[in-house]
Amino acid sequence: MQSVYIRAQIGEWLFTFFRAVVIVLSLLFVILPLIWLFINSIKIPLEWLSIPPVIVPSKITFENYVQLFADPNSDALLCLKNSVIITLAATALSVFIGSLAAYSLTHLKLPFKIVPFIAGMVLLLGFYPKITSVIPYFVVMKNLGLMDTQMAIIIAFVGLNLPTTVWLMITFYEELPKEIEQSAMLDGCGPWGRFYKIVLPLALPGMVVAAILSALLCWIEFMIASSLAIVNAKTLPIAVSAYLQDKGMHWGPMSALGTLTVVPVIIFCVFVQKYLVRGLTFGAIKE
Amino acid sequence: MVKRKFWISETILLMLFLIPLLLVLGITDLYPLAFSTFLSTTSWDLIDRGASAEWVGLRNFLTVLRDPIFVDSFKTSLKFSLGATAAELVLGLIVAYMVVGESKVMRAVRTILLIPMFIPGVVVGTMWRMMLNVNAGIVNHLLSVVGIPPLSWFSAPDTALVSTILVDIWYSTPFVMIILVAGITTLPGDPVRAAMIDGASRWQIFRYIMLPLLAPILTVATLFRFIGSFFVLDHIYTTTYGGPGFTTNVVSFHLYRQGLTHFKLSYVAAASWLMIGFSLMVIVVLRTIRGFLERSAAAG
Numbered sequence: 001m002q003s004v005y006i007r008a009q010i011g012e013w014l015f016t017f018f019r020a021v022v023i024v025l026s027l028l029f030v031i032l033p034l035i036w037l038f039i040n041s042i043k044i045p046l047e048w049l050s051i052p053p054v055i056v057p058s059k060i061t062f063e064n065y066v067q068l069f070a071d072p073n074s075d076a077l078l079c080l081k082n083s084v085i086i087t088l089a090a091t092a093l094s095v096f097i098g099s100l101a102a103y104s105l106t107h108l109k110l111p112f113k114i115v116p117f118i119a120g121m122v123l124l125l126g127f128y129p130k131i132t133s134v135i136p137y138f139v140v141m142k143n144l145g146l147m148d149t150q151m152a153i154i155i156a157f158v159g160l161n162l163p164t165t166v167w168l169m170i171t172f173y174e175e176l177p178k179e180i181e182q183s184a185m186l187d188g189c190g191p192w193g194r195f196y197k198i199v200l201p202l203a204l205p206g207m208v209v210a211a212i213l214s215a216l217l218c219w220i221e222f223m224i225a226s227s228l229a230i231v232n233a234k235t236l237p238i239a240v241s242a243y244l245q246d247k248g249m250h251w252g253p254m255s256a257l258g259t260l261t262v263v264p265v266i267i268f269c270v271f272v273q274k275y276l277v278r279g280l281t282f283g284a285i286k287e
Numbered sequence: 288m289v290k291r292k293f294w295i296s297e298t299i300l301l302m303l304f305l306i307p308l309l310l311v312l313g314i315t316d317l318y319p320l321a322f323s324t325f326l327s328t329t330s331w332d333l334i335d336r337g338a339s340a341e342w343v344g345l346r347n348f349l350t351v352l353r354d355p356i357f358v359d360s361f362k363t364s365l366k367f368s369l370g371a372t373a374a375e376l377v378l379g380l381i382v383a384y385m386v387v388g389e390s391k392v393m394r395a396v397r398t399i400l401l402i403p404m405f406i407p408g409v410v411v412g413t414m415w416r417m418m419l420n421v422n423a424g425i426v427n428h429l430l431s432v433v434g435i436p437p438l439s440w441f442s443a444p445d446t447a448l449v450s451t452i453l454v455d456i457w458y459s460t461p462f463v464m465i466i467l468v469a470g471i472t473t474l475p476g477d478p479v480r481a482a483m484i485d486g487a488s489r490w491q492i493f494r495y496i497m498l499p500l501l502a503p504i505l506t507v508a509t510l511f512r513f514i515g516s517f518f519v520l521d522h523i524y525t526t527t528y529g530g531p532g533f534t535t536n537v538v539s540f541h542l543y544r545q546g547l548t549h550f551k552l553s554y555v556a557a558a559s560w561l562m563i564g565f566s567l568m569v570i571v572v573l574r575t576i577r578g579f580l581e582r583s584a585a586a587g
Contacts, residue, residue, distance in 0.1 A: 008486075008488075011488055011489060012489075015489050018385075019385045022381060022382060022385045023382075023385055023386060023396060026382050026400060027396065027399060027400070029457065030399060030400055030402060030403055030457075030461075031399065033414055033415070033418060033457065034402070034414075036414075036417075036418060036425055037414045037417075040417060048423075049420075049422075049423040050423065051422050051423050052423075052428045052431075053423050053424065053425050053428050055425070096307075097307040097308055097311060098308070100304045100307065100308075101304060101305050101307070101308035103301075103304060104301045104302070104304035104305045105305070107301055108298065108301040108302065108305075109298070110298070118305070118309075122308070122312065125312060125316045125317075127514075127566070127570070128320075128563050128566060129514070129517075129518045129539070129559070129562055129563065129566055130518075131518060131520070131538075131539045131542050131543060131559060131562070132319075132320065132323060132559035132560070132562065132563055133315065133316055133319035133320060133323065134543070134546070135323075135542075135546035135547065135552060135555050135556070135559075136318075136319035136320070136322040136323045136326065136552075136556070137314075137315060137319045138546075138547070139322070139552065140314070140318065140319065140322070155311065155314060155315060156315055158311050158315070159311050159312055159314065159315025159316055160315070162308060162311060162312060166308065190296070190297070190300065191297055191300045191301055191304075192300060195304075216405045219405075219407070220405060220406065220407040220408065220521075221407075222407060222408060222409050222520070222521045222524070223520050223521065223539070223543065227543075227547055236407070237407040237408075237409045237410065237521070238409075240407065240409045240410050240413055240525070241409040241413075241524055241525055243413060243525075244525065244528065251417055254413060254417075255417070258410045258413055258414060261406070261407055261410050262406050262410060265402070265405045265406060266402055268405075269398060269401065269402060269405060270398065273394070273398040273401075276398075276401070277397070277401075277465060277469070280462075280465050280466070281465060281466055281469035
């Protein structure tokens with residue numbers, strides 16, 4: 001009996017040790033590349049590509065960041081502005097359109113299973129490979145004269161976000177107690193009034209989750225944005241992707257731009273971590 | 288009578304709520320998909336001469352299937368996807384099991400580990416391209432410190448694809464981890480407790496009790512990651528740009544370039560539909576597996 005207990009105890013110690021090793025290694029694996037990106041962004045030009053690489057910069061400089069914004073040839077400021085505007089507009093629109101539609105889809109009663117059909121179609125549109133619609137959408141925007149505009153990218157991003165937003169909101173509405181709405185209906189409150197005054201405040205946490213996911217997706221999206229932007233509507237990821245071939249040796253500004261793209265994400269994630277996990281797992285855990 | 292009028296106004300208003308949704312999805316998905324269907328059956332390769340579209344039946348599909356570069360890119364995607372998905376599932380499962388818990392420390396650890404998935408893929412690629420640079424990269428330097436000769440990473444045909452898989456592991460394992468953490472957290476406690484009382488070891492509990500219960504959610508994670516990595520584009524774009532040669536020319540990258548630099552719209556449309564068919568097949572297969580696992584979990 002005693003030996004079984006001791007063996008179990010040793011097993012527990014080994015597990016705790018193994019656990020600590022795994023956690024430390026994965027934290028290092030995630031964090032070190034990001035720190036290295038930052039270190040590269042504060043190096044002087046001589047140390048960008050030195051062999052062997054300089055781990056501790058001999059001199060710390062913020063010249064790479066200054067160059068991004070001061071250099072007349074650099075479009076970093078424009079791209080930053082576009083990214084912020086597009087992310088905010090697309091997020092606001094997706095949450096508004098998505099929560100309105102989800103409310104309708106959970107309350108509307110129509111014959112021939114039209115409502116479940118629409119909901120199912122929205123779900124499917126969230127799953128097919130986007131490369132399929134990128135090029136036809138690009139042709140449509142070209143024909144409408146909307147190439148290289150923020151508008152074209154905003155609409156594309158709203159479409160990209162809507163399936164997730166709609167389904168997230170549907171699951172939220174379904175969790176709300178039905179009685180409150182029913183009593184409001186008896187008091188003569190119409191659908192808009194019920195949505196605006198009763199459901200909206202209750203579903204606010206759901207909308208926050210949807211907004212967070214949408215904002216993060218808009219901030220990182222590259223494929224669709226790069227197919228639509230030429231000069232004026234370029235977003236930050238497109239600016240980073242331009243550092244290929246010859247420009248690809250400019251490690252200082254390239255890292256500075258990368259850092260600039262990553263830092264808002266990190267700050268944002270820390271502030272919204274509670275909502276974030278909820279939003280990421282709703283689809284997989286439900287059912 | 289009053290009730291009926293009420294129902295009508297109610298229904299009309301609720302239908303109005305759907306209009307913005309249908310409008311946006313119509314522009315971004317439905318019309319492009321319909322347009323793509325049209326393109327796939329016509330010869331319409333130069334958009335500036337759009338008027339000369341001509342019905343060609345299934346010829347574009349045959350062209351795609353007979354194109355060795357497309358077939359090759361499909362195989363490359365398959366290799367990339369299988370490698371990345373397998374590695375991400377194993378690593379994600381191990382890490383998820385280690386970081387489960389409601390303590391403040393574990394929450395903080397999980398938030399930090401999530402960061403990679405919210406960084407633009409092009410930035411992830413750029414970052415790794417610098418780190419894995421053959422001469423000036425930090426990784427080869429660190430390897431040389433412990434006596435390992437420099438590796439060629441993205442620049443040699445035989446290491447490029449594995450290197451891009453490594454980047455994808457950094458980028459997407461957090462996603463698998465967070466899904467599985469949620470899965471483990473919501474596991475029923477009774478079987479685990481019963482096994483503990485019976486004196487089962489941690490490994491036995493994990494292997495024989497938790498893993499079978501997690502099987503359905505593992506198939507969900509597999510589905511997301513398989514499709515996600517099969518259609519990878521962003522970090523390939525900034526690490527290898529499809530090269531060297533065609534060694535990392537994955538499907539999305541191939542179609543992206545054929546469509547947006549060479550404007551072979553009909554070719555891309557036909558290939559896209561073949562890829563939608565392929566995704567549907569994967570979804571059906573994995574759903575069947577999931578249904579089977581759920582039934583056997585319920586029975587066992």
